[in-house]
Amino acid sequence: MKRNRREFLQHGGVLLLLTGASSLAWEHVAAGEPEAAPGYDETAHWWAMAIDIERCIGCGNCVRACKAENDVPLEPFYFRTWVERYAVPAGDPEHPAAESPNGGFDGFPPAAPGEGIKRFYVPKLCNHCAHSPCVQVCPVGATFETRDGLVLVDKNYCLGCRYCVQACPYGCRFIDPRTRTVDKCTLCAHRLAKGLTTACCEACPTGARRLGDLKDRKDPIHRFLAQRPVHVLKPHLATGAKVYYAGLDGSVR
Amino acid sequence: MEELLRGVEGFMYPNEVELQWSILIVIYPFVTGLVAGAFILASLERVFNVEAVKPTYRLALLTALAFLLVAPLPLQLHLGHPERSFEMFLTPHTSSAMAMFGFVYLWYLLAVLVLEIWLDYRQDIVRWAEEARGIRGLLYRALTLGSRNVSAEALRLDDRAGRIITIVGIPSAFLLHGYVGFIFGSVKANPWWSTPLMPVVFLFSAMVSGIAVVLLLYVILSRIRRRPVDMACADTVARYLFYAFLVDFSLEMLDLVHRIYEADESFRSLDFMVHTRLYVPHIVVQILLGTLLPIGLLALTQVLRLEPGWRLRLYVSAACLTLVGIFAMRWNVVIGGQLFSKSFLGYTTYKLAFAGREGLLPALFTLVLPLGILALLLRLLPPWEEKAPAA
Amino acid sequence: MSRSPSPSAHLLRMALLFAAGLVVFLAVRALLVPQGFGRYGHYRPGAAEENRARPLHHAGEAACADCHGDVAEAKAPGPHAGVHCEACHGPLKVHADDPEAVKPALPAVPALCLRCHREDGAKPKGFPAVDGSHGGGEPCLGCHKPHDPRIS
Numbered sequence: 001m002k003r004n005r006r007e008f009l010q011h012g013g014v015l016l017l018l019t020g021a022s023s024l025a026w027e028h029v030a031a032g033e034p035e036a037a038p039g040y041d042e043t044a045h046w047w048a049m050a051i052d053i054e055r056c057i058g059c060g061n062c063v064r065a066c067k068a069e070n071d072v073p074l075e076p077f078y079f080r081t082w083v084e085r086y087a088v089p090a091g092d093p094e095h096p097a098a099e100s101p102n103g104g105f106d107g108f109p110p111a112a113p114g115e116g117i118k119r120f121y122v123p124k125l126c127n128h129c130a131h132s133p134c135v136q137v138c139p140v141g142a143t144f145e146t147r148d149g150l151v152l153v154d155k156n157y158c159l160g161c162r163y164c165v166q167a168c169p170y171g172c173r174f175i176d177p178r179t180r181t182v183d184k185c186t187l188c189a190h191r192l193a194k195g196l197t198t199a200c201c202e203a204c205p206t207g208a209r210r211l212g213d214l215k216d217r218k219d220p221i222h223r224f225l226a227q228r229p230v231h232v233l234k235p236h237l238a239t240g241a242k243v244y245y246a247g248l249d250g251s252v253r
Numbered sequence: 254m255e256e257l258l259r260g261v262e263g264f265m266y267p268n269e270v271e272l273q274w275s276i277l278i279v280i281y282p283f284v285t286g287l288v289a290g291a292f293i294l295a296s297l298e299r300v301f302n303v304e305a306v307k308p309t310y311r312l313a314l315l316t317a318l319a320f321l322l323v324a325p326l327p328l329q330l331h332l333g334h335p336e337r338s339f340e341m342f343l344t345p346h347t348s349s350a351m352a353m354f355g356f357v358y359l360w361y362l363l364a365v366l367v368l369e370i371w372l373d374y375r376q377d378i379v380r381w382a383e384e385a386r387g388i389r390g391l392l393y394r395a396l397t398l399g400s401r402n403v404s405a406e407a408l409r410l411d412d413r414a415g416r417i418i419t420i421v422g423i424p425s426a427f428l429l430h431g432y433v434g435f436i437f438g439s440v441k442a443n444p445w446w447s448t449p450l451m452p453v454v455f456l457f458s459a460m461v462s463g464i465a466v467v468l469l470l471y472v473i474l475s476r477i478r479r480r481p482v483d484m485a486c487a488d489t490v491a492r493y494l495f496y497a498f499l500v501d502f503s504l505e506m507l508d509l510v511h512r513i514y515e516a517d518e519s520f521r522s523l524d525f526m527v528h529t530r531l532y533v534p535h536i537v538v539q540i541l542l543g544t545l546l547p548i549g550l551l552a553l554t555q556v557l558r559l560e561p562g563w564r565l566r567l568y569v570s571a572a573c574l575t576l577v578g579i580f581a582m583r584w585n586v587v588i589g590g591q592l593f594s595k596s597f598l599g600y601t602t603y604k605l606a607f608a609g610r611e612g613l614l615p616a617l618f619t620l621v622l623p624l625g626i627l628a629l630l631l632r633l634l635p636p637w638e639e640k641a642p643a644a
Numbered sequence: 645m646s647r648s649p650s651p652s653a654h655l656l657r658m659a660l661l662f663a664a665g666l667v668v669f670l671a672v673r674a675l676l677v678p679q680g681f682g683r684y685g686h687y688r689p690g691a692a693e694e695n696r697a698r699p700l701h702h703a704g705e706a707a708c709a710d711c712h713g714d715v716a717e718a719k720a721p722g723p724h725a726g727v728h729c730e731a732c733h734g735p736l737k738v739h740a741d742d743p744e745a746v747k748p749a750l751p752a753v754p755a756l757c758l759r760c761h762r763e764d765g766a767k768p769k770g771f772p773a774v775d776g777s778h779g780g781g782e783p784c785l786g787c788h789k790p791h792d793p794r795i796s
Binding site: 005037040042053054055056057058059060061065068069070085089107108109110111112113119120121124141142143145146147150152153154155156157186189190192193194195196199202203204205206207 | 726
Binding site: 005033038075076077078079082084096097098099100102103124131133135138139140141142158159160161162163165166167168170171172173174175179180181237253 | 254257258263264265266267268269270271273274331332334335337338340341343344345346348349350352354395436438439441442443474516591593594596597598622
């Protein structure tokens with residue numbers, strides 16, 4: 001059947017062409033693993049983050065530091081981390097109002113005065129879920145969970161299909177318009193591998209954000225989890241989120 | 254882009270403001286739906302021996318092929334890196350419904366559709382291989398695979414093989430479109446999409462749209478060929494359209510009633526959206542014009558005794574409305590599902606560009622191209638015997 | 645071609661075509677799947693390394709203290725003890741790597757101070773926040789030293 005054969009030939013020919021054309025990029029992809037951080041043992045860590053709502057002042061340092069550290073596009077549609085401000089009417093916790101002007105990059109303007117309104121800040125980022133729905137839906141394996149608990153993106157493999165962006169319940173993924181692949185918080189994997197903390201935690205002036213290593217018995221996150229009332233976002237979705245919020249109001253989505 | 258920010262009402266997570274899946278992702282399920290539906294119609298004759306629809310049998314198969322060949326195009330236009338799409342064949346992630354696309358597509362195209370068409374046309378291909386000259390003759394001769402044996406035994410084998418393929422093809426068609434429904438239905442992050450009914454609703458709306466498009470094409474082509482429409486065929490096809498529509502409508506109403514009744518956290522957000530931003534596409538176009546009206550018109554033809562001219566007019570009107578309605582259904586699922594925030598605190602807008610990779614122009618092209626391919630297929634593999642050539 | 649093939653010849657030939665196609669597919673696939681894919685999970689192990697190979701822009705508090713130990717000491721007893729250097733001074737890895745070549749610009753006051761301390765109705769209880777009337781128009785540095793802002 002000519003059509004059948006023709007299609008096979010066409011597919012085969014295109015495949016060869018593509019292979020040839022992208023061989024440079026593919027060599028890089030197909031080759032082994034460059035050693036970026038010799039001495040870093042993935043299996044010795046299980047990263048998480050502790051966020052204390054009672055300390056967040058909405059200064060936006062974290063948002064700015066992250067964009068600087070990770071070369072995130074500056075337009076207001078691309079955030080690896082952002083800060084939200086909630087305004088919860090005292091008598092109506094089911095109808096909060098929230099805002100995040102430019103993700104909190106420039107801080108927040110003074111809020112309009114109002115009686116009986118509870119206001120607070122909520123920093124958000126990728127939750128590096130242990131049972132991540134975004135990893136589950138990636139058709140090719142371009143996003144994955146590492147052995148030290150980080151959900152990362154393989155920018156050389158990602159198709160840009162955006163299924164993972166749809167599957168993330170927390171809105172933490174976006175498409176980088178420059179690479180046309182998915183991007184998101186990496187928990188500064190490049191810093192963790194060198195024994196440093198994340199850029200957002202480095203920049204946070206009040207200690208509202210603190211990196212934690214759940215495998216380290218001495219890490220303060222254990223006391224944080226044991227002593228504070230702690231929540232994760234959208235627990236009913238059972239994502240295994242590893243960003244733990246202390247003092248989180250029930251109205252926060 | 255800044256326009257997008259002004260279009261936000263309430264609060265969206267900052268990364269949600271810009272929609273991820275565009276009109277191209279509306280078109281893909283629409284097109285594969287036509288494929289699955291047209292094939293199911295064809296299989297009615299082959300497997301369930303509904304003789305009346307025979308005049309549309311080959312047309313349905315060719316229609317399915319034409320649309321299936323174009324189906325990957327909207328996806329490739331949408332991908333950030335279409336040149337990497339072959340990775341789905343290399344390292345398919347078995348937990349991802351989308352990963353099965355490459356295999357299901359290839360399976361359905363080659364092992365089902367192409368084989369079935371080949372087997373059904375073989376006797377004619379052998380005849381054309383002897384009659385035709387030039388490139389066309391070459392094509393037919395290649396299609397014979399070197400064997401011009403059309404003895405009774407060979408034809409019997411062809412018929413058996415064709416039957417088996419059709420039987421395998423029905424669940425394959427279900428899979429081809431059902432998995433698309435599952436792609437949406439399994440996203441727990443999105444309550445507009447996440448329902449076990451989604452694959453079933455997609456499938457039945459696919460059958461409805463596929464049957465409608467074949468009915469429409471049959472009537473149009475009969476006009477072009479100046480041949481009378483086989484009314485027994487048209488009546489039967491329209492009847493199946495009516496039944497499929499009743500099931501489809503019931504399923505969609507079940508989903509709607511269930512949502513309204515349970516009224517969970519997402520309901521307030523979705524309800525507001527349906528009454529504002531989605532009002533025209535959902536209530537007016539999908540439900541009123543695209544479902545209730547064609548069901549009503551078809552019901553009229555079942556209940557009243559109308560003469561053929563009027564029946565045909567109603568069938569054609571119903572079929573056109575159906576196609577618009579099913580497109581609107583895909584739109585409301587894909588676009589609608591992205592218009593509200595996952596925080597349930599706000600809404601955004603969809604800016605459809607005219608040109609650009611994901612604009613209206615390429616979208617329309619992906620819908621028109623299959624018709625062009627179908628025209629070519631109709632020339633190469635004419636479905637009907639022409640007793641007297643059309644002037 | 646002139647000898648009449650058997651009634652099932654075309655079916656067998658088609659089956660052969662399919663088999664050939666499958667073989668080609670498997671061969672091409674074997675060539676193209678990235679090395680080591682699937683070793684730790686359904687991903688390319690090189691990808692984790694690529695993520696870790698990104699350049700640093702923030703040096704981290706410890707790096708600053710190496711040369712600026714006096715500032716670290718000045719900060720330690722005051723309320724800014726937990727405020728890392730780069731929180732106010734911005735990412736300074738380039739400076740830490742080559743202190744002479746890159747001299748950081750001092751951040752502008754009062755904009756810098758107000759970034760954290762301006763009252764906006766949502767600050768947590770107990771956090772020192774001020775509005776326009778604070779200080780009666782005096783510049784911040786008139787009364788507060790940035791590293792230890794306590795008024796002595």
